[in-house]
Amino acid sequence: MGQGTRGLEVRAVASSWSPVLVVVLAACVVVGGWAAATAHVAPGTTEQQSERAHWTVSGEFDHSAEVTRENPVFEEGATLENRETYFVRATPVLDGEFAAEYTSVAGDSADLAVDTALVVRAVEDGTVYWTDRVDLASTTADGVASGESASVSFSLNASELADRRAEIEQSLGQSPGETEAFVAATVTAEGTAGGEQVTESLTHRLPVSVDGDTYAVESPGSTSETATTAETVTVQREYGPLWALGGPLLFMLGAGGLGALAVAHRRDALALSAAERDYLEYSRERDEFDEWVVSVRLPASVRDRPRADADSLADLVDFAIDTDAGVVEDPETGRFYAVGDDLVVAYDPPSPPAERDGGIDAGSVLAAVTGGRVSAGGTDGESAVAADPVSSEEASEGASVSEAEEEASADGAEEKASTEAADGGAAVDAAAGSDGDEPVERGAADRPGRPDGGTGVDAASDDRA
Known part of the structure; x- marks a missing residue:
């Protein structure tokens, strides 16, 4: 197609498809306006479920052992604290303390109960084959204010733990799984959350393993449990950039296109004259039979x-x-x-048809329909065939x-x-x-x-x- 006939082609298509263009552009105005209004004018609200924390109970172990046997390394009567390894002969007794701290968002008080026990069991891949539990110490504290704690002290003999483990394994014979031992501290807290009475509990473990003349104590760190309630919150709806930006752009495209079509029809800029139709038909045939x-x-x-x-x-x-x-x-x-x-x-x-009065040419019609400044090569008579x-x-x-x-x-x-x-x-x-x-x-x-x-x-x- 010759350069000079591109504008005629655009005008011919726009003229014949004018009703369809109006419908499409009107749909762009409606959809784009609705998207722009929902994103910027009236976004609306939505409900979300959220967890609200009311109070928290946390706990942590401290442990030590006193040197009870004379030896060339440690002074008798000295205390070894929070070590990873202790000695069965020099420090046979492990002294421990578990402190449970209560923290409330609203400043309410709570009742705390702390129980400790020595647990020996055989376990493998989450399967517990047998368990031996011996209670050590417990305490209760009523009306514990926010920021305060309740603590309990306990003691265990490493030699007795080794003997107990050996006794159980000997009595049961060959047992599946791996035998482990730990001190379990269970905290039960009763307080209010959202105007209702709530009970929360947590269990913290202090692993202890005896190996010959030494025993190891792992430091598990701190653990916590929080009392929460589910709440339904109404928040403003949020839209992504495609919706927030695409809506206004689509609206402007549709409105601008409808305005351009209206101006083009009022100026009769789209309809082809008889001379323009003849020249366009000739140009098509010239290209076809080139x-x-x-x-x-x-x-x-x-x-x-x-x-x-x-x-x-x-x-x-x-x-x-x-x-x-x-x-x-x-x-x-x-x-x-x-x-x-x-x-x-x-x-x-x-x-080639002469330029219309008022300076309306193929380029201006194309720009009017598309809403942009697009050059269609003009109607200056340029074509693939030079007409005499x-x-x-x-x-x-x-x-x-x-x-x-x-x-x-x-x-x-x-x-x-x-x-x-x-x-x-x-x-x-x-x-x-x-x-x-x-x-x-x-x-x-x-x-x-x-x-x-x-x-x-x-x-x-x-x-x-």
Whole structure:
């Protein structure tokens, strides 16, 4: 499609699809306006479930062992604190303390109960095969204020723990799983949460393992448990950037497009005139049959043959196919010919339409429809085929002058015709004169519908014409 017809194509499509464009743009206005309003004007609310913390109970172990046996390393009576390893002979008794701290958001008090026990059990992959539990110490504290704690002290003998473990394993025989021992501290807290009485409990463990003359105590750190209640909270609805930004953009696109269409219809900028429709149809046919057309300057002797006029380029191409002739475009006049043996069929293409009054051209129409400044190449008459602005009457006058000149110098006309045919690619058979030499033909074996490779255009001498 020629550069100068792009604007006509856009206008033709916009004119024929105008109702559909109106519906689509109106839908953009409605959808974009609704999305913009929901995102920025009235986003609405939504309900969310949230957990509200009321109070928390946390606990932590401290442990130590007193040196009860004389040895060259530690002074007897000294206390070893929070070590990872103690000695069974020098420090056989482990002294521990578990402190439970209560913290309230609202400052309410709570009742705490702390129990400690020595647990020995065999476990594997979460499966407990047997458990031996011995209570150590316990305490209770009522009305514990926020920030205060309740603590309990306990003691265990590492030698007795080793003997107890060996006794159980010996009595049970070979037991599956791995035997472990730990001090379990269980805290039970009773308080209020959300106006209701709530009980929370947590269990904290202090692992102890005896291995020969030493025993190890792991430091588990602190653990906590929080009393919460589920609440339904109403919050403002939030939208993503696609919704928040896409809605206004879609609304502006739809509104701008509708406004542009309204202006274009009021100025009659979309409808094509008869001349514009003819020129657009010709341009389409020119592009479609481009491979059929060759550009050659025809001698006057060929143009003087009996002539018939075709209504369209498509009709001219049909004639050329039926008569096995070529389609020639005169680069000087822009006229198309199909040259037969005794007849020349011609087609005069329409001239490019003039620019409309008010400066409305293809580029402005395209910009009006799309809402942007898009250049469609203008309507300055640029196309793939150059149309001759000279009228048919002027062409006839020019042909008469040419005839007079040829009659005055027939020999010169024949020489000129032969030279022009050679310059045009030898698409026309140049007559060798009246001596009967064979004409020279231009090879076009690859042209559709030409099995013999000829163009079907003969440029005969004056005698042959």
